[in-house]
Amino acid sequence: MDGFAGGPTAEPKVCLTIGSSDSSGGAGIQGDIKALASIGCHAATALVGITAQNTRGVVSRHTVPVPAVRAQIDAVLDDLAVDAVKVGTLWSAELVADLAARLADLAVPLVADPVMVTAAGSRLYSDDAVEAFVAELLPLAAVITPNLPEARLLARRPDEDDPVRLCAELARLGASAVVITGGGREVVCDWLFDGHRDYRFRSTPSSAAATHGAGCAHSALITGLLARGDSVVEAVSRAGELAAEGVGRGLVGIGSGESPVDLLDLRRRADALSRPRRPIHRSRPTDRRGHIAEGT
Numbered sequence: 093m094d095g096f097a098g099g100p101t102a103e104p105k106v107c108l109t110i111g112s113s114d115s116s117g118g119a120g121i122q123g124d125i126k127a128l129a130s131i132g133c134h135a136a137t138a139l140v141g142i143t144a145q146n147t148r149g150v151v152s153r154h155t156v157p158v159p160a161v162r163a164q165i166d167a168v169l170d171d172l173a174v175d176a177v178k179v180g181t182l183w184s185a186e187l188v189a190d191l192a193a194r195l196a197d198l199a200v201p202l203v204a205d206p207v208m209v210t211a212a213g214s215r216l217y218s219d220d221a222v223e224a225f226v227a228e229l230l231p232l233a234a235v236i237t238p239n240l241p242e243a244r245l246l247a248r249r250p251d252e253d254d255p256v257r258l259c260a261e262l263a264r265l266g267a268s269a270v271v272i273t274g275g276g277r278e279v280v281c282d283w284l285f286d287g288h289r290d291y292r293f294r295s296t297p298s299s300a301a302a303t304h305g306a307g308c309a310h311s312a313l314i315t316g317l318l319a320r321g322d323s324v325v326e327a328v329s330r331a332g333e334l335a336a337e338g339v340g341r342g343l344v345g346i347g348s349g350e351s352p353v354d355l356l357d358l359r360r361r362a363d364a365l366s367r368p369r370r371p372i373h374r375s376r377p378t379d380r381r382g383h384i385a386e387g388t
């Protein structure tokens with residue numbers, strides 16, 4: 093399946109994603125696992141919260157105690173050779189500080205997606221968590237991936253409309269590279285400052301209401317592509333294209349609000365399985381190892 097007839101040539105990279113569960117399965121940890129799997133990466137996870145959520149918005153949330161978050165991260169890092177780390181929703185300053193302390197000495201790329209407000213308007217960061225993010229996590233990240241409103245909040249420039257100036261300000265605050273995502277029904281344009289130059293990446297816009305999880309997928313894809321050895325510029329360019337394709341294929345019809353993106357091409361997979369099967373021929377019974385049972 094999927095053109096792998098010649099056999100695999102590369103081992104999957106391992107990415108640790110630290111974020112919250114989305115009960116509707118489109119964004120958060122569930123979205124990250126699918127986006128990472130779509131580019132051949134194994135996702136390990138550390139849950140920091142559980143949201144009761146659907147395509148219309150977040151109904152409620154429960155946060156995981158900080159020591160329990162730390163225990164998940166320690167368990168993963170003690171055993172798995174992790175190639176890159178992503179952080180998403182971070183609810184409190186206490187959690188941000190603890191993560192920063194744990195991740196400071198990690199020798200692999202860290203991608204930080206400061207998901208502060210969902211498209212439906214639900215707050216996913218407290219005010220002090222925003223400040224802690226800027227002071228403690230932003231300087232550790234290889235890339236941060238805010239959207240425009242989040243970039244304004246982080247840079248404390250509520251009236252700034254120019255993404256290039258916002259990228260520069262966030263770099264001045266200590267970010268190694270900044271992507272400001274600009275998803276939209278008419279234009280999709282992401283801006284990158286990689287520490288040296290400004291770039292602009294345009295992707296094909298989709299008018300379908302299927303962007304739930306687009307931002308999560310985009311930052312998870314960057315994480316996986318960095319783990320696979322792409323440069324920041326390559327990773328951001330490819331992640332933008334792949335996320336836009338995922339929106340284009342989005343699962344309109346699942347949920348009555350903003351439907352989930354589809355990174356795994358589920359319709360094609362569902363279709364392949366619903367084609368008529370080859371007839372199953374009765375054969376002689378076998379034991380559990382597939383050997384033909386004696387005396388039959």
Ligand SMILES: Nc1ncnc2c1ncn2[C@@H]1O[C@H](COP(=O)(O)OP(=O)(O)OP(=O)(O)O)[C@@H](O)[C@H]1O
Binds near residue numbers: 206238242280307308
């Ligand atoms: N309508 C669309 N058509 C095509 N691609 C889109 C569309 N909306 C979003 N995308 C893709 O998803 C990526 C992230 O989108 P967007 O800017 O909407 O993120 P976000 O959800 O606001 O981010 P965050 O996770 O930081 O809150 C974009 O870079 C683009 O690749």
Ligand SMILES: Cc1ncc(COP(=O)(O)O)c(N)n1
Binds near residue numbers: 121145180210211307
């Ligand atoms: C648990 C959780 N994490 C992140 C998002 C942001 O989703 P999007 O990718 O649509 O911005 C979300 N809605 N829920």
